[in-house]
Amino acid sequence: MTTVNDNSSEYITNSSSSSSAGLKSLITVIILICVCISGFISRLFSIIRFESVIHEFDPWFNYRSTVYMTDNGFYNFLNWFDDLAWYPLGRIVGGTVFPGLMVTSGAIHWFFHMINIPIHIREICVFLAPIFSGLTALATYLLTKELWSKRAGLFAAAFIAIAPGYSSRSVAGSYDNEAIAIFALIFTYYLWIRSIKTGSIFWSSCTALSYFYMVSAWGGYVFIINLIPVHVGFLLLLGRYSLRLYVSYSIFYILGLILSMQIPFVGFQPVRTSEHMIAAGIFILLQAYTFFDYLYNKLRYVRNIETIFFNLSVIISIIVFAIVVLLTYTGYIAPWSGRFYSLWDTSYAAKHIPIIINLHLLICLYPVGAWFCVKDLNDERVFILLYAVFASYFAGVMIRLMLTLTPCVCILAAIALSKTLDYYADAESSEMVSNYDDSVSICDEVENDENNQYLDNNAQNIDETDDNDDDQNFLTSNIKIIVVTCIAMMLLLFIVHCTWITATAYSSPSIVLVSYNSDGTRAIVDDYREAYYWLRQNTPEKARIMSWWDYGYQIAGMSNRTVLVDNNTWNNSHIALVGKAMASNETEAYKIMTMLDVDYILVIFGGVIGFSGDDINKFLWMVRIAEGEHPKDIKENNYFNDNKEYRVDKSGSPILFNCLMYKLCYYRFGELYTDSAQPSGFDRTRSVEIGHKNFDLEHVEEAYTSANWIVRIYRVKKLSNRFQAKDALEKLTSSLSEESFEKNDGKGVILNKPHVKKGTKKSMRRT
Amino acid sequence: MSQLGQVVGILRKLNEEYQISTPKKLKLIDAYLVYVLLTGIIQFAYCLLVGTFPFNSFLSGFISTVGCFILAASLRIQLNKANQSTFNVTPERAFADFVFAHIILHLVVMNFIG
Numbered sequence: 074m075t076t077v078n079d080n081s082s083e084y085i086t087n088s089s090s091s092s093s094a095g096l097k098s099l100i101t102v103i104i105l106i107c108v109c110i111s112g113f114i115s116r117l118f119s120i121i122r123f124e125s126v127i128h129e130f131d132p133w134f135n136y137r138s139t140v141y142m143t144d145n146g147f148y149n150f151l152n153w154f155d156d157l158a159w160y161p162l163g164r165i166v167g168g169t170v171f172p173g174l175m176v177t178s179g180a181i182h183w184f185f186h187m188i189n190i191p192i193h194i195r196e197i198c199v200f201l202a203p204i205f206s207g208l209t210a211l212a213t214y215l216l217t218k219e220l221w222s223k224r225a226g227l228f229a230a231a232f233i234a235i236a237p238g239y240s241s242r243s244v245a246g247s248y249d250n251e252a253i254a255i256f257a258l259i260f261t262y263y264l265w266i267r268s269i270k271t272g273s274i275f276w277s278s279c280t281a282l283s284y285f286y287m288v289s290a291w292g293g294y295v296f297i298i299n300l301i302p303v304h305v306g307f308l309l310l311l312g313r314y315s316l317r318l319y320v321s322y323s324i325f326y327i328l329g330l331i332l333s334m335q336i337p338f339v340g341f342q343p344v345r346t347s348e349h350m351i352a353a354g355i356f357i358l359l360q361a362y363t364f365f366d367y368l369y370n371k372l373r374y375v376r377n378i379e380t381i382f383f384n385l386s387v388i389i390s391i392i393v394f395a396i397v398v399l400l401t402y403t404g405y406i407a408p409w410s411g412r413f414y415s416l417w418d419t420s421y422a423a424k425h426i427p428i429i430i431n432l433h434l435l436i437c438l439y440p441v442g443a444w445f446c447v448k449d450l451n452d453e454r455v456f457i458l459l460y461a462v463f464a465s466y467f468a469g470v471m472i473r474l475m476l477t478l479t480p481c482v483c484i485l486a487a488i489a490l491s492k493t494l495d496y497y498a499d500a501e502s503s504e505m506v507s508n509y510d511d512s513v514s515i516c517d518e519v520e521n522d523e524n525n526q527y528l529d530n531n532a533q534n535i536d537e538t539d540d541n542d543d544d545q546n547f548l549t550s551n552i553k554i555i556v557v558t559c560i561a562m563m564l565l566l567f568i569v570h571c572t573w574i575t576a577t578a579y580s581s582p583s584i585v586l587v588s589y590n591s592d593g594t595r596a597i598v599d600d601y602r603e604a605y606y607w608l609r610q611n612t613p614e615k616a617r618i619m620s621w622w623d624y625g626y627q628i629a630g631m632s633n634r635t636v637l638v639d640n641n642t643w644n645n646s647h648i649a650l651v652g653k654a655m656a657s658n659e660t661e662a663y664k665i666m667t668m669l670d671v672d673y674i675l676v677i678f679g680g681v682i683g684f685s686g687d688d689i690n691k692f693l694w695m696v697r698i699a700e701g702e703h704p705k706d707i708k709e710n711n712y713f714n715d716n717k718e719y720r721v722d723k724s725g726s727p728i729l730f731n732c733l734m735y736k737l738c739y740y741r742f743g744e745l746y747t748d749s750a751q752p753s754g755f756d757r758t759r760s761v762e763i764g765h766k767n768f769d770l771e772h773v774e775e776a777y778t779s780a781n782w783i784v785r786i787y788r789v790k791k792l793s794n795r796f797q798a799k800d801a802l803e804k805l806t807s808s809l810s811e812e813s814f815e816k817n818d819g820k821g822v823i824l825n826k827p828h829v830k831k832g833t834k835k836s837m838r839r840t
Numbered sequence: 841m842s843q844l845g846q847v848v849g850i851l852r853k854l855n856e857e858y859q860i861s862t863p864k865k866l867k868l869i870d871a872y873l874v875y876v877l878l879t880g881i882i883q884f885a886y887c888l889l890v891g892t893f894p895f896n897s898f899l900s901g902f903i904s905t906v907g908c909f910i911l912a913a914s915l916r917i918q919l920n921k922a923n924q925s926t927f928n929v930t931p932e933r934a935f936a937d938f939v940f941a942h943i944i945l946h947l948v949v950m951n952f953i954g
Contacts, residue, residue: 272927274914274937278944316926320914324941327907331948334899341895371854 097223104227105214109207112234115572116203116244118580123597125199125246128582130623130640132248133630136198138166139175143182143194150175151337157629159644160617160637160669168337169641173257173290174250177201202243202252209256210234213480216263219270220446220453221488224495228487235571238431238479241579251476254291259480261287261297262460265325266453272317274324281328288333295348296477298333300463301325302355304456309362313452319363326356346407350397361389430574431475434567435486442485445492461485490560497556584627588682598682601627604675604784607777608632612673619666620675621655621688621695622648628675637669649702652695655688655734656707662733663772666789673776674787678738680756680763681747681782687758692734693719722761730765737787740775743767745782869916873909880905900952907945911938 119128127136142150151167158164178197185192210230218226233239242251261283268276288294305322308314330352333343343349365382401407432439443461446454460481468478581587586598608618609632617635618628625639638648654665666674679687688695692712699707711728714720721729721739729735743754743766754763770787777786862870883905887898918927918934929937 271929272918273929274911274918274934274941278937278941282944316917316923320917323910324914327903327910328941328944328948331900331903331907331945331952334896335948335951341899344899368854371857372850 101223101227105211105230108210108214108227108230108234111231112206112210112240113203115235115575116206116240118244118576119582120199120245122580122587123582123585125196126582126584127195127198127248127630128244128246128584130583130626132198132246133626134640135174135248135250136195137626137630138170139178139198140194142175142179147176147179157633157635158625158639158641159647160635162644162647164641164643169643171250171290171292171338172336173286173288174201174248174253176289177253178248198248199246202247202249203245205253205256206234206240206243209239209259209480212256212259212263213483216259216266217484217487219263219266220457220484222491225484225487225491228490229484232435232483232487233480235568235575236432236435236479236483237571237574237579238475238482240571240575241431242476244575244580246582250291254287254293255476255480257283257287257290258293258297258477262456265301265321266456268321268325269317269452269456272315272320274320277321277324278328280321280325281332284325284329285332285335288339289336293477294333296463296467298329298343298349298352300456300460302352303463304459305355305359307455307459308452309358311455313455314362314366315452316363318452319359322359323356326352342407347401350401354393354397357393358390362386430578432479432482433570434563435482438486438489439482440485442487442489445488446485457481457484494557494560497553497560499553586684598684598781598783600779600781600783602631604777604779604786605631607779608634608673608675608786611777616672617670618673618675619651619654619669619671621651621677621691623691624675624677637671645698646702649699652699653703653707655692656696656699656712656732658728658731659733659736659771659773661706663789666772667792671789674733674737674773674789676734676737676785676787678782678785679758680738680742681745683757684783685758687738687783688734689721689738690758695734720761721756721759721763723764725764735765736768736770737773737785739763739765740768740770740785742782863921866916866920869912869919873912873916876905876909876912880909894954896952896954900949900954904945904949907949908942911941911945914938 127133138150138153141153145153151172153166155164155166178194178201181197181201182192182194185197210233213233214226214230216226217229239255242249243255261280264276264280264283268280284294284297287297301322305318308318330343333339334341344353365386369379369382439461443458446458464474464478464481467474584601586600588596588598590596605628608616608628612618612632612634615635617637618632619637620628622638622640622642625636625641628634628636629639638644638651642648650665650669654662654669657665677687678689679685680689693709696707696709696712700709710717712719712726712732714724714726716724718724721735739754742756742763746753747755747757752762754766755761756763773787773789775785776788778784880902883898883902887902892898915934915938917923918929919931927934
């Protein structure tokens with residue numbers, strides 16, 4: 074009887090396991106498609122509310138470069154010298170930019186045009202980030218599948234698709250490097266884990282290629298080239314050395330090294346700077362370790378061989394370290410560059426960790442997942458733990474790096490959740506739990522269907538194992554349902570939070586503002602684009618625009634005019650000169666502006682609608698930067714009132730009232746009533762009535778003010794003609810009066826007649 | 841002196857064992873490795889003597905030798921029957937991967953050599 078039952082149940086389990094395997098993969102594919110779609114859709118808020126437009130500042134430069142590349146071809150883009158930026162100096166774009174983003178959009182554009190779908194480059198640029206977020210979710214699924222299991226992988230993909238930490242930098246319209254860099258990061262890590270597990274040359278080469286894509290995309294590639302060597306070092310320390318490790322790291326390092334030097338911006342840095350030296354050091358160490366390991370295996374019979382080798386490896390690592398230190402000291406290897414040096418400042422890290430908004434529920438599950446990885450340690454889980462430690466530290470130091478922490482948090486939280494649900498979401502009765510438990514821990518790295526097979530085979534042994542389950546019996550189905558329901562509710566809250574945060578906080582395009590009237594209706598403030606298009610259509614093509622550096626990329630992108638300084642901020646003296654012009658009085662500023670060939674000045678003023686990101690609020694920074702380069706002419710204290718406050722009302726300092734920025738922002742503002750309850754000239758941003766009204770401009774004239782007075786454009790007047798007579802009319806009428814007319818015998822009179830000095834004739838020779 | 845004698849004895853025994861136990865295929869790869877190593881040493885010596893002027897060319901050539909060495913060493917490791925347990929790869933697949941990595945390496949070297 075048992076044999077018949079065995080055969081029939083085996084038959085049933087075989088067919089059901091093969092169809093359940095098919096069902097599993099179908100569900101996996103459907104879930105991943107839903108994850109990609111939800112990731113894409115949750116980033117579209119600003120497109121729906123406003124329109125398909127590039128956001129903020131930096132993306133405008135990337136967009137302009139992409140347009141240049143699609144118009145002029147790839148080689149012209151690599152060799153592009155931009156003369157519209159940094160007016161007299163220009164900018165070598167090819168050598169100072171990470172081309173991955175532009176090349177990706179350009180390739181998609183080329184592909185679509187090749188199959189005759191005429192999609193505009195702007196649409197590709199706007200929607201690139203949401204599409205790549207779907208790809209990032211897939212890469213996270215693959216990585217977590219290698220680390221733990223497919224079930225955890227699905228959770229991780231779902232988390233990364235909607236996590237605010239990532240979507241804040243990848244909404245539609247945010248056309249910046251991080252859009253593709255995070256995908257490249259996770260995909261490289263997935264390939265690295267795969268190559269460590271298999272030790273195959275093919276996967277290591279693929280890791281190097283993916284690393285090359287990452288280097289072309291973002292400056293944060295330094296994170297990869299330091300984390301992977303640290304991982305290798307830790308594996309060596311933990312005694313987890315294997316030949317697979319040697320093969321995968323050596324091939325990845327060498328191919329990655331030469332590939333990364335193909336990007337012009339990176340150049341020779343990988344062999345010259347300290348940031349890349351850890352990778353080189355670990356490479357040499359690994360070669361030596363492998364060589365000694367090989368000899369050790371051959372020479373086992375020699376006594377004391379272990380101590381000899383241990384001493385030798387220690388000596389060699391000390392020698393390599395000393396060589397690196399010596400090369401750094403003598404200058405062959407550049408020391409840690411400024412941006413990375415500041416990351417080691419631990420005092421800063423203690424103060425700034427805002428995580429709840431960006432990570433919500435995941436931050437609670439994150440340490441749990443890390444603990445589970447520590448409990449069941451293997452080579453790849455060492456990697457994710459190191460990633461977690463370093464990413465947490467760096468995110469604490471610099472808030473922008475929260476972006477690199479988010480994938481790690483998603484993965485570890487998914488692991489925690491998956492392991493929890495493995496216990497509690499099990500629909501079978503509690504006797505199965507112990508068997509399932511064993512099979513989970515044994516078959517964790519084995520495919521899901523084999524797991525099921527083992528489980529179903531165990532189903533027949535249910536009677537024998539009854540007495541082993543006394544300690545697991547408390548997990549009745551009631552408790553399981555309660556726990557699963559609670560987890561489901563928490564996840565729902567997480568989804569609501571993520572969507573709400575993305576919709577409210579991270580979806581504003583910064584170039585179009587919205588304000589709400591007292592009756593709740595929306596008022597769109599489109600001043601920026603209005604003014605930039607005025608510039609584009611009403612100024613000569615070679616006009617030079619002076620503004621603060623924040624707006625440089627936007628002006629160059631939308632108005633297509635030459636700017637003096639832009640967001641690249643590579644030349645501090647030039648910026649300081651612009652700051653000095655803004656902070657000096659009109660005559661001094663005019664001298665600087667004629668020296669720099671400025672035709673138009675653009676300022677941002679938010680006093681009419683209460684916009685707080687305007688130039689008056691940024692003015693002290695302009696003063697400080699100018700003071701750094703011209704300390705004799707500009708002193709910050711001059712712009713404060715007697716109480717050492719920076720105020721624009723009656724108590725403000727007279728030097729502030731006479732400086733160019735004040736005059737340009739508040740010209741004619743004294744006649745305007747912004748609030749019926751307040752006097753004229755009431756600045757709604759600073760909430761004061763301005764102190765200096767009703768003045769005139771001498772060397773500039775107003776060219777354009779946008780609808781809500783946010784953008785104000787002024788034309789620099791050319792030098793006046795020679796004889797500037799203020800009271801010309803008086804002089805003329807007085808000289809034309811009756812008496813002078815008669816004095817001159819009826820002739821007219823020339824004002825300011827130049828006196829001719831008669832020269833003496835040379836005396837004639839008399840012979 | 842006795843230590844020196846000991847070291848010489850060890851080296852001789854190592855050499856004997858190597859000649860006997862390694863199959864012909866692996867000895868061929870080892871000869872190739874020695875050749876690549878010599879090429880690398882010659883390039884580095886040249887760079888030290890004459891200077892690094894076209895630095896990209898020097899780097900490209902040197903990394904080419906190091907890359908060839910690493911790839912051949914990895915191939916040898918994967919072909920060695922003693923390591924069958926750690927690698928789950930057939931010899932044909934190992935060689936195909938070797939060729940794939942070499943294609944990538946030489947394409948980049950050609951691009952970089954200037």
